Amino acid sequence: MSAKPVIGLLGGGQLGRMLCEAANILDFSVAILDEEKCPAKQVHQNDLHITGSFKDPEKIKQLAARCDVLTVEIEHVETTILEEIATKGVEVPSPDGNGTVLKKVPVHPSWKTIRLIQDKYQQKEYFAKQGIPVAEQVAIAEGSERLSSLRAAGDKFGYPFMLKGAKGSYDGRGNYKIDGPSDLETASSQMGDQPLYAEKWVPFEMELAVMVMRTEDSEGNFKAVHPYPVIETIHEDSICTKVLYPPRKVSDEIKKQAQKIASDVIASLWGRGVFAVEMFLTKDGRILVNEVAPRPHNSGHYTIEAVPQMSQFKAQIYSILDLVPRKGISLSPRVSSAIMLNILGGAKEDSHDRFVKLAEGSSDAFTDVYVHLYGKASKPGRKIGHITATGFSSVDQLASTVSPLIKCMDEIRL
Ligand code: ATP
Ligand code: MG
Numbered sequence: 001m002s003a004k005p006v007i008g009l010l011g012g013g014q015l016g017r018m019l020c021e022a023a024n025i026l027d028f029s030v031a032i033l034d035e036e037k038c039p040a041k042q043v044h045q046n047d048l049h050i051t052g053s054f055k056d057p058e059k060i061k062q063l064a065a066r067c068d069v070l071t072v073e074i075e076h077v078e079t080t081i082l083e084e085i086a087t088k089g090v091e092v093p094s095p096d097g098n099g100t101v102l103k104k105v106p107v108h109p110s111w112k113t114i115r116l117i118q119d120k121y122q123q124k125e126y127f128a129k130q131g132i133p134v135a136e137q138v139a140i141a142e143g144s145e146r147l148s149s150l151r152a153a154g155d156k157f158g159y160p161f162m163l164k165g166a167k168g169s170y171d172g173r174g175n176y177k178i179d180g181p182s183d184l185e186t187a188s189s190q191m192g193d194q195p196l197y198a199e200k201w202v203p204f205e206m207e208l209a210v211m212v213m214r215t216e217d218s219e220g221n222f223k224a225v226h227p228y229p230v231i232e233t234i235h236e237d238s239i240c241t242k243v244l245y246p247p248r249k250v251s252d253e254i255k256k257q258a259q260k261i262a263s264d265v266i267a268s269l270w271g272r273g274v275f276a277v278e279m280f281l282t283k284d285g286r287i288l289v290n291e292v293a294p295r296p297h298n299s300g301h302y303t304i305e306a307v308p309q310m311s312q313f314k315a316q317i318y319s320i321l322d323l324v325p326r327k328g329i330s331l332s333p334r335v336s337s338a339i340m341l342n343i344l345g346g347a348k349e350d351s352h353d354r355f356v357k358l359a360e361g362s363s364d365a366f367t368d369v370y371v372h373l374y375g376k377a378s379k380p381g382r383k384i385g386h387i388t389a390t391g392f393s394s395v396d397q398l399a400s401t402v403s404p405l406i407k408c409m410d411e412i413r414l
């Protein structure tokens, strides 16, 4: 076995798969805890993988015992056990063959960061305390006081406002737009028995995101944050469908400000890694942080082809293993524009085939189109792949070049 550190990964979906693709090129081994045929294990074979759930404490310990560092592709993991592994250690056979010893395994990003981010309400309370601009929010009371608490939120914020589940949500699945008082009862029952919070509606002009690398030394002291360029994200039905680099009609001043805010947010957290900072840009030029993901993100997929010297997946490896050269790194795109489109499952299992065919035939002298499929079964609305188009023209020109692809995807997901 090589002397290179082994990376332990909780979750083996598409983000894990693309992390493994980056690890393959660099000859790093990744031990994955997830189902046997998950997307990541399909592209990275070794005898280190563990079959099971990334929420199962015993399996996480087994994984830690065979790794040098643990990281995640999803934030909805069991952090109590990650804290124990990082601070007390996990039992491994003693080198002298007599019994066991405790081995501490670093967790990156820190379990502390993952725990904070898991609760979207607490996450933003923390950011607000750090002086980071976020939308106003209030926690909703539980049990018999829930309805009156919801009404109070409506009185405070006016309508519409956004009701959100604090934990476990993704792709907007835990969000409910409340258009008026008559929605409150239905929303409350549809959201079920989970902690909720209300957020003031943000009539944003555009959504922006910045990926940020965070590094620390071996003692856990903060070293640096490295922001990628700002990109524009487009959500439809609360699911991210498109990403554009650079954002359209956004001044250099706003771009700089967004990178600064994203860097400040990530500097305020703990551990190494790559993070996504989702933001709203309002009509009057204000930037509000929506949420942070402590891992590679859909909005960073464009970096695979647009920032090939340091894709977000290579960045995850470089940051968690502290491989960033002292003189720094360049995260500048090597193209003028890039557009990422998610491939979402359609009505039939093969609905997206015609999109893939169209994408494969869309490269020309000025545009490159790259298809990524994740090895997942197709279901309506499920993210099963993405394409990235890159070019040397303006992003508006690139958008018009890929408009047949956008149209085709819109037809499939209807
Ligand atoms: P993700 O898959 O990004 O983790 P999520 O389930 O955590 O999604 P959010 O990021 O909270 O959901 O919201 C999803 C989308 O809903 C946002 O990108 C934005 O388009 C819209 N949205 C969220 N909060 C607000 C708000 N306060 N006002 C207006 N629109 C909002
Ligand atoms: Mg989220």
Ligand code: MG
Binding pocket: 278, 290, 291
């Ligand atoms: Mg989000």
